[in-house]
Amino acid sequence: MQALPEHTIVFTSLKDGSHRFHYRLGPDFFLACGDEDLLGGEAGVDVDLEKANHLLVARIHVQGLARMLCDHCNAPMDQPVEGEQRQIFKLTGAEETDEDELVSLDSGAHEINLTHYIYECLRLHLPIRHVHPPGQCDPEVTKVLDKALVNHEPDPRWAKLNELKNKGA
Numbered sequence: 167m168q169a170l171p172e173h174t175i176v177f178t179s180l181k182d183g184s185h186r187f188h189y190r191l192g193p194d195f196f197l198a199c200g201d202e203d204l205l206g207g208e209a210g211v212d213v214d215l216e217k218a219n220h221l222l223v224a225r226i227h228v229q230g231l232a233r234m235l236c237d238h239c240n241a242p243m244d245q246p247v248e249g250e251q252r253q254i255f256k257l258t259g260a261e262e263t264d265e266d267e268l269v270s271l272d273s274g275a276h277e278i279n280l281t282h283y284i285y286e287c288l289r290l291h292l293p294i295r296h297v298h299p300p301g302q303c304d305p306e307v308t309k310v311l312d313k314a315l316v317n318h319e320p321d322p323r324w325a326k327l328n329e330l331k332n333k334g335a
């Protein structure tokens with residue numbers, strides 16, 4: 167995971183209160199993720215950052231498309247993704263906390279970088295199973311899969327059952 171400079175927020179120069187940031191995610195971002203499941207994509211990110219005394223609350227909202235391989239035909243597809251995640255940064259200089267959404271920053275810190283958190287938000291909201299809409303899978307692969315299904319050997323137990331049925335008749 168590589169931090170992109172455009173996702174760095176120098177919070178010491180911000181007044182207390184809420185601030186909004188907008189980013190476009192493109193090839194640079196998906197490359198920086200270093201996630202081999204994500205082949206590319208395009209998304210918009212809105213970050214609402216609330217600054218208070220020794221505290222930063224970032225509400226990250228991601229909406230767009232992630233290019234992934236279809237679980238059915240293995241051809242690339244664009245998976246729609248949308249979701250939100252909250253991340254709290256505390257300027258304590260204290261030891262790390264175990265809470266997932268709370269990150270301790272050094273009391274001397276003056277900036278945060280959001281690339282990692284934007285990636286987390288996107289990844290978290292991607293469905294586990296991703297397939298093309300019906301009828302849009304790679305036709306070559308679909309043909310092979312359908313054929314495999316047709317040629318599938320019947321369960322031998324059924325043959326046995328039929329044998330018994332025929333005997334009884």
Ligand SMILES: [Zn+2]
Nearest residue numbers: 236239298303
């Ligand atoms: Zn497919």
